[in-house]
Structures are given as C-alpha cells and as structure tokens.
Amino acid sequence: MSALLLALGAGALTGVALGALGGGGSVLAVPALIYLLGFTPAAAGAASLVVVTVTSATALVAHAREGTVRWRAGALFAAAGIGPAAVGGLVSRHLPAALLNGAFAVLAAVAALRMLRPAGPRSPAPAPGRASRVAAAGAGLGAVTGVLGVGGGFLAVPSLVNVVGLRMRAAVGTSLLVITINSLTALAARTGSAADVDWSAVGPFAGAAVLGAWDGRRLAARLSAGTLQRLFAHALLAVAVFMLADAVF
Template sequence: MELLLAVVAGALIGLSLGALGGGGSILAVPVLLALGQTPAQATTGSLVVVGVTSLAGAVAARRAGSVLLARGIAFGAVAIGGAVAGARLSSAVPEPVLLAAFSAMMLVVAGLMTVRQLRSRRRSRDHAAPVERPQLDDPIITFSPTFMCQCPRALKVLVTATVVGLLTGFLGVGGGFLVVPALFLALALPMRHAAGTSLVVITITSAAALAARAGAGVVPDWRLVAALTITAVAGSVLGARLAARTDTTRLSAAFTGLVLTVAAYVAVQALPALV
C-alpha cells in the first residue's frame, strides 16, 4: 500500500513539474510524511525526488527547445547560498515549527497560483495587447565595451534567487512557483522558456541543499524515496511533452485545489504539537 501511494504521488509530482515548471515538488514532503517519515526525513528525501525529477524534466524540456541553459545556471548559482543556509537552518528548528512553516508556504503557493490563473483568464477575456518586454538577449549587467547595470532587475533576480534557495534548503521544495514568475519578470523569458528553465534552477538548488544536509544523521526510507523518484521522473518527461502541446490551465486549477487540501492536512498534523 505504501509503495502504491508513492507511485501515484510520484506520477502527480512529475506531471506538475514537467507541465507547469514547478509546484509538484511541494507534494513530496506531505507524501513522505503520510508514509511515516519524520519531517526531517521527509524534507531530506524530498530533495532527492525534486532534484532528480527536475533534472529529467530539464533534459526533456531542453530537447523540446524550451530551456535557456545559461540563464538557468546563472540563476541557480545565485540561489546556492540561500539553499545552503536554509538546509543548515532546518536542522536547528523543531519539527512542529517545520511542519507549520511548510503548511503556511503551501497556502501561499495556492494563493499565488490562484492569482495567476485569474489574471490569465482576465487577459484572455479582455484580449489585452501584450506588454512590451526586453529581448531575450537583453543583458542585466555588462562590462564591455562599457559598464552597464539594470540594477532593479539585478536586485530582483538576487532577492528571488536567494528566497528560492532558502525555501529549497529549509523545506525541501523546489521553489518553482517563485522561479517561473521571476524568470518571466526579471529575465524577460517567455512563459514557455521560463517553465523549462526553472527546472535547471531547481536541479541546482536541490543538489546544493542535499549536499549541505549530508552528514546530519537524517536518513529517510530510501525505498519510498526511490519509488517516488522513479515515477516522478516518468511523469516529468510526459508533463514536459504535454506542456509543449496543450493548454495547462485546467491542470493548474486542479493542482491548486490539491495543494489547498494537502496544506490543510499538514496543518492538522502540525497545530496540535504547537499548542
């Protein structure tokens, strides 16, 4: 029964990561908790699931032409510091607090996804003209032939990347719900490229956070982690192909409802221990 739940959940995680460029990783921790793992084990095991799945999804998205590798690596490199800090901080926080923080974050994710969906529907209904955006090759900082800095964009990238890294290290999630809009707004990537490129970022931050947790003495059930990872990888490949061919609006709406449900479950688990 445990393995069956891990397989089903892994497929959902992979589909969301591949199709939406993030969000699915937020399910890995609650699933591992439901399978009997402690919060520390769940957040550590989640990093493996998220990192490997994002890597597979990034490879598939790269083949589909929706990944800007250099920008993804640069954003991920900036986020490493936050990932390491978050991983170290998680070991010093009581497990009930960790669970409560995770539940609160899930509510924020669901809220952000709902706002995004409403805005998308409003734009479609109003037939609004597209907003002028910088070109894909428009640099943020250049040193030659003269120094130039688009400092507001650079600051936005720095802050967002650091927050993404902190969330990844602290809670064992990928932070794709922040990476995708950041790549869209700060780096002017079209949504198709932002979703694919975010998988590169998530792979880097997950690996950094997992390395920072090594030697902390937290050992998850690798059998469950492997089952989640294998099915999530298969789902991410399918999700990346789905994103290139279909409208993912309905999938995003359904996923938002699922996130709200899981957030309530995690809150029920955390609140009694905090009182």
C-alpha cells in the same frame, strides 16, 4: 506492498506536476512522504530533494532538446541561491518538526492562492538595473529550497517571468535548471538528515516521478496552462489546510 503502491502513486503525481508546470512537485512530495510513508519532516525534506533533483534533471534534458532552456539566465538566477540554499539546509536540521510543517503549509497556501489569482500583463524584459532584483529573487528561492526541502519551481516560474523577463514556456524549462542546482546544493547540506531516509521507499517514488514527468509534458500539450494550474492549485490548497491544521492542533 501497500507502502510501495503509495510511493509509486505519489511519485507519479509529483512527476506529472513537474513535467506539466515546471514546478510544484516537491510541494506534493513532502506531505506525501510525511503522511503516507511516515517520514519525519527532516527526512521528508531530504528525500524530496533527491526525488526532485532526479526528476528535474531528467525533465531538463527534454526541455533542452526543445530549446526552451535559457542557460545563462537560469545559471545566474541559480547562482544567487546557492549560498542561501546551503545555509538553509544546515538550519533546517535544527528546527522543530511542528515549525517546519507549519511553515511548509503556509508556503503551500500562498503558492496555491497565487496560482488561482488572475494573471496580469507580462512584465517587460528587465533592464540591467534590475540585476539586484534577480539576485534577490534567486537568493530567496535558494533559502526556501534549503530550509523546507522544496525545489521551488512554483516560485521560480513566476520569478523568471516577472523579474527575469522570460516567456512562460522558457520560464518552465529554465526553472528546471534552477531547481536542479538549488536542490543539489540543499541536499549536500542535509547529509545528517539523509541518514534517516528510507531509501527503499524513495527509489520507487523517484522512479515513478521520472516517468510521471514525461506524462506531465504530454498532458501540458493537451490541456491549457490555466486549466492545469487551477487543478493543481486547488489540490495544493487542500494539502496546505490539512498540514496547517495538523501543525496547530
């Protein structure tokens, strides 16, 4: 019963982050699955991809109805990450748990510090000559998704704003398309890890995340984006410090 409650609570928090910020859910899901539900890093990565795929796809439908998804830009960005996501998913199965935990902690810390940094002026819309930058950003995001089992929304949103040139609201909606495609690709490459997943825990986790995403969208309408981002960044930084200490010591 306690495991079920933990799965529901962690899933709801994951969904709120995805719904409110367009990303960041998997950065909470992976440590929750490892430290609260006892998953191995490899199994947590596979389970996280399932949760994030289902939640992102559900949230994507809502954003599409509001017209905040830029389908062509999102599809091109995601296409660049499909190959790296598949390769990363295969590579992750052969990496030691301590390395995966340490890399995840460093990535979470970097993401938190970027969120706490004051926002600069928005970059202008990219010119055709920046297509290589868009492809590089998409490929890098796909690789991160594949290796660490994260959707990468906390990286996708700033990339879609600064590299692709989308406004923040459109970047949040479009990031859900990118996350869904990358997560599905990485999950397909992790078929071996999926055998170790406790699906009785993942089901309630995913269900709570889907419901939490709707609450996250409502929360985003009441609080400023800056406030939400700072709250999430501080929580993420605490998780990163804990995971890094655990991996090192």
